Amino acid sequence: MYSFEPSEEQKMLIDAINRYAVNDLRRKAHDADEEYGYPKEVIDKGWELGVLQASIPETYGGFGEHSVLTGVLAAEEMAYGDFAGTLAVLTPALFALPILACGSEEQKQSYLPPIAEGEWQPFTAACIEPYFDFDLLEMRTTAEQKNGSYLLRGEKTYVPFANEASKMIVYANLEGKTQGFIVERDAPGITIGERQKTMGINALPIYKVSLQDVLVPAEQRLGGPEGHDPTPILASMHLAMAAMAVGVSRAAFEYSRDYAKEREVFGVKVAQKQAIAFMLAEMATEIEAIRLLTWEAAWMVDNQKAEASKQAYLAYIGAMDMAMMVTDRAVQILGGHGYIREHPVELWMRNGRGFAVLTGLGMI
């Protein structure tokens, strides 16, 4: 059957996240952007919503089952509040979800309970690399087998909370295949660089991480010595970005719509001009279309459908374009005011471009 109605449980979760997104994230997003970070209690409050904890089964300290679809709904709603804030709240998922999806039984038992049962802690992952053609499927960071261990070499960038994190997953190219490795932040050979500044996610502390012959024991390879299939991780990364792109776009659409209904031009509201009304109609349609594409891909992942990872990629590609189009138009609709940092649309436009480059910073 087809159905487009979230379950009662999902609706309750969305409601709770919506309140947090609107009352906490959105309210503080401007200052967090200008001041390079959220107050700890905002992150803690987001963590207490239990989005990640509800994805982890009881056996590993959580209280639910992992559903990518629920994750997509949650990520969209939180990013409706603020993109960088959502990435910050969900940073521990970058470490926990790959272990849950691909880790060995030992890895799950040893790493998941402290995360699921504890407060927000900066467990993280090093994925993105500083090259224009960075590709999740063909990484330049390499893993080389040596005496039953692995040697990691390469440069990573945009690693959230790398300075505080005790552990991270490092993705590397092992004989042409992307593989995850569970690495101690203090392992010899790891250098955490200066905090990085970007165009649009100032509220998320991100760092360069350099890996010089970092020795990782075979049992710290994600999935154990045999490794893992990277597909579910990539699908989760693509869908996290797609869902957050929908959330940010929704925010930008609603704000510019409401503004257009208030602002007067030539004796009428600016929204009464077809030039503006049609832009809004196209934004709404685009958001709805890509939202459904994202939902379907997430449903396909949950139900192990054959083309799920391809569909997740398509949703991501669609979402990247949608977010840029919608956030750009939101600024355009506010005109000169859109360019002023007092209104949030310019931040959303800076976020909007991010979806094309930040895959790997979120997982659901």
Next chain:
Amino acid sequence: MIEFEMPKPIAQQSYVLQTVAENMMRPVSRYFDEHEHEIPWDYINFMHMAMKATGAGSLAPPEEKKKEGEEAEKKEKRPPIGYQMLAFMLEMLSWGDVGIYLCTPGGGLGAAAVEAAGTPEQKQKFLARFREEKPVFAAMAMTEPHCGSDTSAIRTTAVLDKNTNEWVLNGEKIFVTAGQKSLEESNGFVVVWATIDPSAGRAGMRSFVVEAGTPGVKVTKLEHKLGIRASDTASIVLQDARVPFENILGSPEIQPDTSKGFKGAMATFDATRPLVSATGVGVARATLELVKELLAKQGIEIRYGHPRSKLTNIEREIIDMEVMLRSAWLLVIKAVWMADNRKPNPLEASMAKLRAGDIVTKITQRALELMGPIGYSRDYLLEKWFRDAKITDIYEGTGQINRLVVARNILGYSGRELR
């Protein structure tokens, strides 16, 4: 719960219809494109027989069941999927050939209008004919020579003759899809939009069932078109055409300050727009599949999962087309799902329509560019689909009208507030 599992009856139907599309439509696609105004009777007769046997695709109410009790109760528990079945059917047949699909007997937009606005008696009276021995057609006549999208400006009049209790219709309608087949080639009908009070504006708009054989009704012209050439597009003149009082759809009373009649027309669109969108999606899918097949023949493989900057232009184009196609189709499915579940869907219906019109024109146009001399040649159907596609963005509300509908919905504006 959010679900995307194709219901079994739809999967079975699609399997059968694909065979029809491949064997009865594609082989004659080019012939009927090049022989405009010839009627594809083989397809029509086959479909009539098949639909009669299976009940598929019919908007006619099911024959009244004598037995009541358990069986009926059991059936009610299943979520309704009638409109979903129809959308999938139209998508697949249009994947075969959208021009020939438009010749499918069974009522089309005319029956949809009766279904949306008719009383149970009217449905029984007008829709039963689709189950008869011979194929029957029905059409909707809205557009007039001086007005298209501005439907409330129609001039065709309907005046009640109180002596005979008949409506007398006068006016000219153009661009009536399947008008000729409905009035001259079968025992069908045309749902004609007219005003019962020209001074009342939208409040005076009503639709009337005008049956084949009604004196004073004449098909005066068949258009020559860019595409969908197998489908007849007729002009109809109504000259003192008399129809029985009970052929009016909706109330004969004019309630001042309401536009119920007009809203009746618009409610029909909520049901039909997603279905027309489905036909566009069918053409888009046919195009994309053929392009991929031609590329595969030359050994070109599409790689997924990589950043755009590492893809070839062809890969980027194909991936973008896949995004457009699937997302548009999901909007259609959501709109018909809402219709099935009796949720008001004017916003979703217009979103689906504007998106489908956009993507089918984009996909067919880009496909021709990508395929170069092969795409432009009549050796393949790509150039035909390019021509067929364009109508999706025009009929059943142009892309601009649907933008207007979406805009009014999201802004909470009336027609007066957003013109």
